[in-house]
Amino acid sequence: MKGSPSLIVLLAVAVLGSALGVVYTKYQTRKLFVELQTLEKIRDEMNVEWGQLRLEESTWGGHGRVEEIARDKLGMIMPPIEAVVIVRP
Secondary structure, eight states, X not given: OTTHHHHHHHHHHHHHHHHHHHHHHHHHHHHHHHXXXXXXXXXXXXXXXXXXXXXXXXXXXXXXXXXXXXXXXXOOOOOOGGGOOOOOO
């Protein structure tokens, strides 16, 4: 069995390298999973904020609010029916 000790050393190094590879891969997996969880939390917070902003936008841009501002701040009024002109193409 010539060369047997060198084969055993080679296999031991290969097993050690493989074990280190598994440990490193597991570490990277956990690190990426933590990053994924953080990003998902940020995404959820942004979705909540986006919903709130859409609700606020619809509130501020509602017809009743625009009409109220037009009357109160700009002094606008609805024209009488006789003053309305309908334009047709």
